[in-house]
Amino acid sequence: MTTTSVGSIDLAPSRASGLRFSDRRKLFLVALALPAILYVVLVAVWPLAQGIWYSFFDYNLLRGGGRRTFVGLDNYIALWADATARRAVINTFLFTFGAVTLEFVIGLGLALLLWRDGRFNRICLAFLLIPVTITPIVVGLIFRALLAVDYGFFGYYLAEWGISGPRGFLANTTTALPVVILIDVWEWTPLVALILLAGLKSLPTDILEAAAADGATALQRFRMVVLPLLLPTVFLALVLRVMDAFRVFDIIFVTTGGGPADATTSLMLYGVKQGLEFFNIGFASAIGNLTILCIALMCAVFTLLIRRADVRANER
Amino acid sequence: MKARTRQIAIERTALIVILAIYLMPVLWLVTTAYKPPREIFSSPPSFAFTPTMFNFQRIFELFDVWALLKSSLIISLGTTVLSLLLGVPAGYALARSKSRYAILVAYFFLAIRTVPIIATLIPFYLMMRDIGLLGTWWAVVMINTTLNCAFVTWMMFSYFRALPRDMEEAALTDGCTLWGSFYRVALPMVVPGIIASALFCIMFSWNDFLTPMFLTGPDTKPLSVALLAAFGTKDITWGTLGALAHFSTVPIVLMALFLNRYFVQGLTRGVQ
Incomplete structure (x- = not known):
């Protein structure tokens, strides 16, 4: 392997080991990367593989002495037939779609509002990010308390004025999911705003100024110039949030x-x-x-969309 | 110019109003902790109250707060140190490697970060049970380090990639060792990245709830788990819960506010 930048160093005699410099360097880099790779393979990939293996077994710690019986695809068939599982798939997609859409719309508005550089906006941003740093469990508890019908700041009045019904929004099958979505929106919109803001700040100012000089209105500038240029950042924010929202646990568990x-x-x-309360490991x-699988599929869709957007941007 | 000043004024007013509404739940949490029990349950609810430290006294009677804090600290610092030790060199190696597999390995770390914890947690739980580490801090640190080390690797990969190679090359020609070119030349230049990475590892593992809930025992559980466990018991009011939540949220919020520059940098760089 010939390298351009270290070419001259290759001539230097290597000390002790009889290896050429470029080889020693390669070995050095491998040695630096290897611990992390081995660690992740052992503690993340190996359990993942085990999880795939277990899913083909009838394996319940509380039944039959925790014996494993091979059942092929039975667990997946059971999953398909299971009403709660179907509900969970629908809920997770609804949650992800609802939360990320709202977070994007509100986040974009906040980012535009914070665009102007300055001390004031930086301080606002710092405070705006507080929800992101709060323990999700605590976020759940806060909203659970605020929505309590007997003494919560929101819940009491929502029930009193007949908006939420006597038992509150969280106890109602139609409103519970939207409320949980709104809690997630509260927690994560600042993050989306921040990522979009970083994108806005990296836009080339000369293009924006040119558009303004050409007499484009604020709305035109936003639609024709800012949004297309911001597209990669938008995708980034969406991918990040979709992946995270799809794994929602804490706030739902608490509320x-x-x-x-x-x-x-x-x-x-x-x-x-199923796994850690009923110890139904296989299922x-x-x-x-x-x-x-769902996350991988969404990743693939996003990658396709990004690639298509890239192609279109290059054509322009 | 006058129109511009007016627009700025409007924008700032809007921001302040939004911020005030947005942070109301946080304000509620903070104030609840200083309310006497009677006033928390006042119906209709009111914002006015006479401040008291009663709730803070109560939580020290009800919980071993220091033990909970110690658990949270051990778990988050352990995870952070281990993740940095593994992730920073890996990020450097991937950024400097000219192999075409390097980018694939970098994406592998990114993919690990998106894995839903439930898929690894169940087999990991059984593994820990079999080797007798269930109920220890080690179990939590080990599994948290996978996600955090993947995060650090990816983030440091982006920092090191943005760093020009010239300095390291110059040091090498001057007779610096390979380790020296990494440790003494490249590393000091990405200190902001390391601070941002550390900040995130601390935040993720301090706030984590799902893994310690199943992997720690009564003596090793961190604050986040105690908070929820406390919620069901009869002696707990929103006031005492708010006081306990202080310990779980205030350190991280303060850290993020004071190290805001690194925090913002991490949030925007860590995902790119």
Whole structure:
């Protein structure tokens, strides 16, 4: 392998080892990367493989002495037939779609509002990011308290004025999921705003100034210039949030526990319940693998979309 | 110019109003902790109250707060140190490698970060049970380090990639060792990246709930788990819960506010 930048160093005699410099350098880099790779393979990939393996077994720690019986695809068939599992898939997609859409719309508005550089906006941004740093469990507890019908700041009045019904939004099968979505929106919109803001700030100013000089209105500038240029950042923010929202657990676990009547059960929640509460390892592994599959599929769709957007941007 | 000043004024007013509404739940949490129990349950609810430290006294009677803090600290610092030790060199190696597999390995780390924890947690739980580490801090640190080390690797990969190679090349021609060119030349230049990475590892593992809930025991559980466990018990009011939540949220919020520059940098760089 010939390298251009270290070409001159190759001539230097290597000390001790009889290896050429470029080879020693390669070995050095491999040695630096190897611990992390080995670690992740051992502690993440190996359990993942085990999870795939377990999903083909009837394996319940509380039944039959925890014996494993090979059942082929039975767990996946059971998953298909299971009403809660179907509900969980629908809920997780609805949650992800609803939360990320709202986070994007509100986040974009906030980013535009914060665009102007200055001390004031930086301080605002710092405070705006507080929800992102708060323990998700605590976020759930805060909203659970605020929405409590007997003494919560929102819940009391919502019930009193007959908006939420006497038992509150979280106890209602139709409103529970939207409320949980709104809690996620509260927590993560600042992050989306921040990422979009970083994108806005890296836009080439000369193009924006040229558009303004040509007499384009603010709305025209936004639609024709800012948005197309911002597209890569938008995709980035969306991918990041979709991946995270799809794995939602904490806030649902705290606010509704998946209820009422599975109305807010997510894939993660159902998997944890089956695996670590009922110790139905085989079935829970199938849920886990289904979750990975969904995430991988969404990743693929996003990659396609990004590539298409790139092509279109290059044509322009 | 006058129109511009007016627009700025409007924007700032809008921001302040939004911020005030947005942070109301946080304000509620903070104030609840200083409310006497009677006033928390006042119906209709009111914002006015006479501040008291009663709730803070109560949580020290009800919980071993220091033990909970210690668990949270051990878990988050352990995860952070291990993740940095593994992730920073890996990020450097991937950024400097000329192999075409390097980018694939980098994407592998990125992919690991998107894995839903449920898929690894169940087999990991059984593994820990079999080797007798269930209920220890080690179990949590080990599994958290996978996601965090993947995160650090990816983030440092982006920092090192943005760093010109010239300095390292110059040091090497001057007789610096390979290790020296990494440790003494490249590393000091990405200190902001390391701070940002550390900040995120601390935040992720301090706030983590799902893994310690199943992997720690009564003596090793961190604050996040205790918070939820406390929620079901009869002696707990929103006030005491708010006081306990102080310990779990205030350190991270303060850290993010004071190290805001690194925090913002991490949030925007870590995902690119």
